[in-house]
Amino acid sequence: MAERAIMKGNEALAEAALRAGCRFFSGYPITPQTEVLEYLSWRMYEVRGHMIQTEDELTGLHMLLGASLGGNRVLSTSSGPGFALFHEGMSYLCGCEIPAVLVDVQRLGAACGGIGVSQGDYEEVVHGGGNGDSQCIVLTPASVQEEVDLVQEAYDLAEKYRNPVIVMTDAIIGQMMEGVTLPDFKEHDINKYDWVYRPLKTNEMGKINAGWPGRSWTEQAKHLREKFASMQQNEQRWENVQVSDADVVCVAYGISSRVCKEAVKKARAKGVKLGLIRLVTAWPFPEKAFAEISKECKGILVVEMSIKGQTVPDVKLATKCGLSVYGYFSVDIVPDADIVVEIAEDIIAGTAQEV
Amino acid sequence: MLKEIICAGFGGQGIITTGILISHCAFETGNQFTWYPSYGAEMRGGTANCTIKISDEEIASPLAKEIDILVAMSAPAIDKFEANLRPGGYLFVNSSLVTDRKYRDDINVVEVNTTALAEEAKNPKGANIVMIGALIKRTGIMTFEGCSDAIEKYFTEHGKAKFNDANQAALKIGYERF
Structure with a gap:
C-alpha cells in the first residue's frame, strides 16, 4: 500500500530506488548527498540488497557497471567533486549501452568548492557525460515528491533505452524535508532482458565489448543516432x-x-x-x-x-x-x-x- | 495561509529536532510543509537554525526572508533573526537563558521559562516540547490534539515510546500556561 511519510530529499530518493527494485548501490559519501549512503547503509540490508562504500567514486561506477550487466537495477550518487570522477564510468555505461541510475546533488563551485547550494553542473551533466559520443538522459526534480517519482521513472527509461539516466538535483532539494507519498515495492526480475550477461549461457555478450560495437561504426552510429532521436522526440518533460x-x-x-x-x-x-x-x-x-x-x-x-x-x-x-x-x-x-x-x-x- | 517559522539556538539545544517536530505536527494536521536546516560551521557553539514553512497550498522556496514566528532558544538567535520578524509576528524566547532584554515593540514577545516548566512536567529534557506547546497555543496555527498525536507518533516510530507520557506532559504544560 502507498505510504505517506516525512523524508529528506536524499532519503526519499534512496527509498524510491529500493521500491523500484534497485538492490545494488556502490559509491562514496560526499556532502550534500551523504544521507543517501547513510540511509542505504541500514535500509539496503533490510531489503536484502547490496550497499558497498567503495574506495572512491570511480570504483563505485565500475562495480555498478558489472552489477547492471548482471541484470540488477543499480544506483550511485554523488556531488560535484565526486561526480567529476563518474565520467569514465558514464562513458562505459553509454558505450556498452548498460542501464543505470546516477545522481548528482549539486553543490557550490569548481574543484572542491563548498558544501552549500548551487546549480553549476548543468553543462557537465547535460552536455559533458563522457568521451566518445556519450549522452545521458537528465531528470531535474524540484521537490521531495518529485525525487521519488522521477527516480522510479529513471529506471524504466534506463532500461527502455539501455542508457544511463542521471537525476540532477541540488543541496536544497536533497536536504530539505517534505511530506511524500511512497509507491509500492516493485519486484525486478534480473533475468528480464535478453541482453543480460549470463555466465555459461548463450547470449549476445559478444556485442557488449567495452564500447567497441559488434558491428561496423556506420551501423553503430545509425543505431545510436536513432536512439538519441527517439529520446529527444519522446522523453521531453x-x-x-x-x-x-x-x-x-x-x-x-x-x-x-x-x-x-x-x-x-x-x-x-x-x-x-x-x-x-x-x-x-x-x-x-x-x-x-x-x-x-x-x-x-x-x-x-x-x-x-x-x-x-x-x-x-x-x-x-x-x-x-x-x-x-x-x-x-x-x-x-x-x-x-x-x-x-x-x-x-x-x-x-x-x-x-x-x- | 502561509506561516514562516525559524527555530534557532545553540548547536546541541535540539533546535533541528524542534523544527522536525513542528514539521510532523504540520504534516499530521493536514498541512503542506517544508523543513530546511542550516548546517556547516554553525554546528557547534554558534547558532544552529532551521526554517519551517507551513501552508495549505504548494510552498515555493523552503527558505524565508521574512518570518511570522521565531523560536529563539538563545540570545545570539535573537540577535540574528529578530529583525526578520514581520510586524505582528511572534517571538518565543527561552527565558531560562535569556533575560533582561529589550525587544521590538511591534511584535508579540512570549517568554517561556522552558527549563522550569519542563522540570515541573517531570521531563527535564522536554524544554523544546514545552516551547511547541506555548507556540501552538499563542499562534493557533495548529490544534493541540493534532500536535499531541503527531509528537506521540514521532517518538513511537523512533523507538522512544517510553518517553511518550513525559513528552505529552511537557506539551500540555506549555500549552496550558500560555
Missing part, C-alpha cells in the same frame, strides 16, 4: 505555468524553479504577466514547452544558481534565437522571488540587459 499569455517567461529547474513559481504568483497579483517553463528533463531539453509562448512575449528570463547561466544556450536553441534572453544568476544564494519580478518588469519596460 516539463511543467508550464501561465505561459500562454505571458509577457516574460522564466526558464528554471530545481530549487530555482520553485522560487520562479512564487514569482509568477507575486507578479500576477500586481498585474505583471509572468510565466514559467520548468525543466523536468534537462536532456532531452524540453523544446516543445516553448511552443506555448505567445508572439507578444517580450523575452525569456533564465533563473539559475550559476556563474555562467548554463541553461542559456539551450534556451536560445529551443527558441531558434527568436526571443531576447535575460538572466538572473545568483550562484550561491537562492534566487529571490521579488528580484525575479523586478527583472521581469525591467524586461517589459525595455530597460533590462540581454545575456
Whole structure:
C-alpha cells in the first residue's frame, strides 16, 4: 500500500530506488548527498540488497557497471567533486549501452568548492557525460515528491533505452524535508532482458565489448543516432505555468524553479504577466514547452544558481534565437522571488540587459 | 495561509529536532510543509537554525526572508533573526537563558521559562516540547490534539515510546500556561 511519510530529499530518493527494485548501490559519501549512503547503509540490508562504500567514486561506477550487466537495477550518487570522477564510468555505461541510475546533488563551485547550494553542473551533466559520443538522459526534480517519482521513472527509461539516466538535483532539494507519498515495492526480475550477461549461457555478450560495437561504426552510429532521436522526440518533460499569455517567461529547474513559481504568483497579483517553463528533463531539453509562448512575449528570463547561466544556450536553441534572453544568476544564494519580478518588469519596460 | 517559522539556538539545544517536530505536527494536521536546516560551521557553539514553512497550498522556496514566528532558544538567535520578524509576528524566547532584554515593540514577545516548566512536567529534557506547546497555543496555527498525536507518533516510530507520557506532559504544560 502507498505510504505517506516525512523524508529528506536524499532519503526519499534512496527509498524510491529500493521500491523500484534497485538492490545494488556502490559509491562514496560526499556532502550534500551523504544521507543517501547513510540511509542505504541500514535500509539496503533490510531489503536484502547490496550497499558497498567503495574506495572512491570511480570504483563505485565500475562495480555498478558489472552489477547492471548482471541484470540488477543499480544506483550511485554523488556531488560535484565526486561526480567529476563518474565520467569514465558514464562513458562505459553509454558505450556498452548498460542501464543505470546516477545522481548528482549539486553543490557550490569548481574543484572542491563548498558544501552549500548551487546549480553549476548543468553543462557537465547535460552536455559533458563522457568521451566518445556519450549522452545521458537528465531528470531535474524540484521537490521531495518529485525525487521519488522521477527516480522510479529513471529506471524504466534506463532500461527502455539501455542508457544511463542521471537525476540532477541540488543541496536544497536533497536536504530539505517534505511530506511524500511512497509507491509500492516493485519486484525486478534480473533475468528480464535478453541482453543480460549470463555466465555459461548463450547470449549476445559478444556485442557488449567495452564500447567497441559488434558491428561496423556506420551501423553503430545509425543505431545510436536513432536512439538519441527517439529520446529527444519522446522523453521531453516539463511543467508550464501561465505561459500562454505571458509577457516574460522564466526558464528554471530545481530549487530555482520553485522560487520562479512564487514569482509568477507575486507578479500576477500586481498585474505583471509572468510565466514559467520548468525543466523536468534537462536532456532531452524540453523544446516543445516553448511552443506555448505567445508572439507578444517580450523575452525569456533564465533563473539559475550559476556563474555562467548554463541553461542559456539551450534556451536560445529551443527558441531558434527568436526571443531576447535575460538572466538572473545568483550562484550561491537562492534566487529571490521579488528580484525575479523586478527583472521581469525591467524586461517589459525595455530597460533590462540581454545575456 | 502561509506561516514562516525559524527555530534557532545553540548547536546541541535540539533546535533541528524542534523544527522536525513542528514539521510532523504540520504534516499530521493536514498541512503542506517544508523543513530546511542550516548546517556547516554553525554546528557547534554558534547558532544552529532551521526554517519551517507551513501552508495549505504548494510552498515555493523552503527558505524565508521574512518570518511570522521565531523560536529563539538563545540570545545570539535573537540577535540574528529578530529583525526578520514581520510586524505582528511572534517571538518565543527561552527565558531560562535569556533575560533582561529589550525587544521590538511591534511584535508579540512570549517568554517561556522552558527549563522550569519542563522540570515541573517531570521531563527535564522536554524544554523544546514545552516551547511547541506555548507556540501552538499563542499562534493557533495548529490544534493541540493534532500536535499531541503527531509528537506521540514521532517518538513511537523512533523507538522512544517510553518517553511518550513525559513528552505529552511537557506539551500540555506549555500549552496550558500560555
